[in-house]
Amino acid sequence: MTQKLDLIVLGVSVGVALGILIATLVFLGLRWYKKHARLRRCANERSFGSLPIRMNGIDANTDLSAVIGSPVTHKPDHTQRSTQPSRWGYQSKDRPASFSGVIRYSYKDIQKATQNFTTTLGEGSFGPVYKAVVPTGEIVAVKVLASNSRQGEKEFQTEVSLLGRLHHRNLVNLVGYSVDKGQHMLIYEFMCNGSLANLLYNQKEQSLSWEERLQIAMDIAHGIEYLHEGAVPSVIHRDLKSANILLDQSMRAKVADFGLSKEEVFDDQNSSLKGTYGYIDPVYISTNQFTKKSDIYSLGVIIFELITAIHPQQNLIEYVNLAGMSSDGIDEILDKELLGQCNIEEVRELARIGHKCLHKFQRKRPSIVEVSQAVVKMKHRQLARNNTMSFASQDISLVVSKIEDQQVELSELTSREFK
Ligand SMILES: Nc1ncnc2c1ncn2[C@@H]1O[C@H](COP(=O)(O)OP(=O)(O)OP(=O)(O)O)[C@@H](O)[C@H]1O
């Protein structure tokens, strides 16, 4: 009887223990599931916020028309807005909204900041560009999208979505945008030294030094390196050219206009090439496939623009091909502003990098990382040599002044002896 009772007690205890164990396991399982679901959600949000997902030039994950196409009077996104500074001195109720960290402004504010669109900086295929001063004193460049261009609207949406997520010291920063009164505008940081094309072809009285040109090559390579290798998924520029390289007050270069996928560069066989005549990779023309190596080709063209100051639409590539036939061929087409003002070995070395970028087979062209590394090495050597030279000249001037001192002492001594 006692044994039977013991068995019952044991059975009940084991049952209770098993029940507790199962309940604990279920509880822990539920907690684990909830935690992982939260982590997954966070990871998705993070990747959505920082990754430009590009499909035919448009962010595939974002309904841009919903965000950009709404009139400016629509209720702004308060969560984003609260983290943004008020650049235009707004009252909190009508402070601009932001999209991917890029602030949205009204037409009226931009009209005021551009003095009723009178401060023209230039005009490209995208539309006119104006200089604007915002109430905080910050100077910006406003690019107005031509209102009759359907392609432009697509470019505009692509640019806002891409630039909002891409930030690098060698990329021209998008600080705002506007969709109001049927106008689409992009607001960029102002680059006070304008475009590299302007400096090379229109400003002959104030020519770029060789040191500046090498620095510019390095900055451009770093900007593209970020687009090709830093951004996830990577971004192909598609319209690299000296007009899209802008310079700041210290002559540091930044790459502009990525995300603006242009149409209509007409060719004999092909009517829908993107890019600018003179910079387009011949492989892209024959295959209609744009790759990172097509950007590398355009970079090669810019490198030779830096060396020769010959415009790509004035047979630059023909001259470069002829120059490539001998090791010192580049000397013949060197920008005359650089004659006697540069280290010719460095010029030849940069030309060798440029030639590799222009190789007719894409696989034989270097990656942007390889170009960057090669140019950085050159820049380091240049800095080291210039420092050594300035140390050497300091040493020489020290020796000269010591000799002068000794001469003075000597003449004083002799004059004293004669007295
Ligand atoms: N952020 C900026 N700061 C200063 N000037 C700028 C800025 N963006 C553009 N510009 C100037 O405005 C002019 C027009 O630029 P835009 O990019 O519209 O045309 P583009 O680069 O010449 O040609 P494309 O339309 O083919 O890109 C250029 O002269 C350029 O130097």
Ligand SMILES: [Mg+2]
């Ligand atoms: Mg441009």
